[in-house]
Amino acid sequence: MSRLLVCAGRNVLLPGNTVPTPATITIDISTGKITDIVHEYQSRGAQADGIQWVDAGDKIVLPGLVDAHVHLNEPGRADWEGFWTGTHAAVSGGVTTVVDMPLNSIPPTTTVEHLELKWKAAQNQCHADVAFWGGVIPGNQGDLKPLLEAGVKGFKCFLIESGVDEFPCVSKDELEQSMIELQNTSAVLLFHAELESSESTKFAHGSSDPRLYSTFLQSRPEKLETDAIALITSLQKTYPALRCHIVHLSASSALPLIRAARSAGLNLTVETCFHYLCLSATEIPNGHPEFKCCPPVRESANRDLLWEGLKEGLIDCVVSDHSPCVAQLKKLDEGDIMGAWGGISTLGLGLSLLWTEGKKRGVTIAQIIEWTSSKTAEHAGLGRLKGRLQVGFDGDFIIWDPEARFTVTSDLLRFKNKVSPYVGMTLQGQVERTFLRGSLVYDISRHGCSDDLAPIGRLL
Known part of the structure; x- marks a missing residue:
């Protein structure tokens, strides 16, 4: 299993910034913590043992x-x-x-x-x-x-x-x-x-x-x-x-x-x-x-x-x-x-x-x-753990397409009782992937949390 996850993107929203900027984030998967942030987009090099590489490209990386x-x-x-x-x-x-x-x-x-x-x-x-x-x-x-x-x-x-x-x-x-x-x-x-x-x-x-x-x-x-x-x-x-x-x-x-x-x-x-x-x-x-x-x-x-x-x-x-x-x-x-x-x-x-x-x-x-x-x-008293892409914080991040448009249907709703006033509404901006402490927990291309994406959430 990879020991590190590296996410590189041209549009990463870091603390204190009003707009996303290029950055490369390293997460130690064994601890789930962000260990390093480089303020530049680093393209993927030779695959190193124990490193999982996520290239967000021009999509936006958000906490x-x-x-x-x-x-x-x-x-x-x-x-x-x-x-x-x-x-x-x-x-x-x-x-x-x-x-x-x-x-x-x-x-x-x-x-x-x-x-x-x-x-x-x-x-x-x-x-x-x-x-x-x-x-x-x-x-x-x-x-x-x-x-x-x-x-x-x-x-x-x-x-x-x-x-x-x-x-x-x-x-x-x-x-x-x-x-x-x-x-x-x-x-x-x-x-x-x-x-x-x-x-x-x-x-x-x-x-x-x-x-x-x-x-x-x-x-x-x-x-x-x-x-x-x-x-x-x-x-x-x-x-x-x-x-x-x-x-x-x-x-x-x-x-x-x-x-x-x-x-x-x-x-x-x-x-x-x-x-x-x-x-x-x-x-x-x-x-x-x-x-x-x-x-x-x-x-x-x-x-x-x-x-x-x-x-x-x-x-x-x-x-x-x-x-x-x-x-x-x-x-x-x-x-x-x-x-x-x-x-x-x-x-x-x-x-x-x-x-x-x-x-x-x-x-x-x-x-x-x-x-x-x-x-x-x-x-919620989690301000030193969650909510920011910062060294020492949990490596929770999402890859977001701000231009994607979709219409809300009941089939898209993943909560149990699929009743919502938003059904039929067309929205802009869509989450493509979600990572919790450096591990993938949602991938739109897999139609959600497939069997190989086991629930890894913790009780805080």
């Missing part, structure tokens, strides 16, 4: 993506998604590391015992590396520090009902108890930032037709998000040492709150999702529950402001929030948007989606990689 918001659902709901299919989909889109959310598996990742069940279920199934978030629910404050010591990267909580009984939301008092427990640790506290109250929903009553997207959109107004973020930032003033993170921001009206929190020195980070940046409520047809997610996709003007928030740095990173379910729960035949499970399946498409939409807005591939790789790695 592997880190998707810090993925629901893999195993154990307990493996018919929704599992480690094998979910990570297979991930590497097909250049995602070499995913961070699994504490729900919707059964049991949720709210105790060390439950985390161990996750580890057991994931063994020998992962095509990408996998890390784990823990969960905050009523009554588990005593489990938080043991979970942190066991390796979770932080904790997620809900301020509104989550949609699954085993992961209830927390009250303000319960939230404060958790913040007290975590304030002097390395943890980050993640919030599903919607806060329901009679005041926030009294104007949210439109049509009662459950097939209309407008009915659903009016049921989840932006005020749910702004009220939640106002509460979070007010609590942060009492617990300033604890980093708080807003997951899947959809409401642009929250950006002034975030700007004010940053100006006040609060340790607040924010993510948004591919669907909020690439879809628009005005283009969503009625009777199509595959577009339903919580919080909802909003109007085009809102989408434009989210892009501006990204460029300004108010929004730190972009993730998938891949949240699948079995097709029956999507109620596709009935077209019942209100009754359908809320979640959009995206794993494998995110880089192409952002490139397709971002090009219209003057966004560069370097900006996209910052939002989807280096910043997400830092957010």
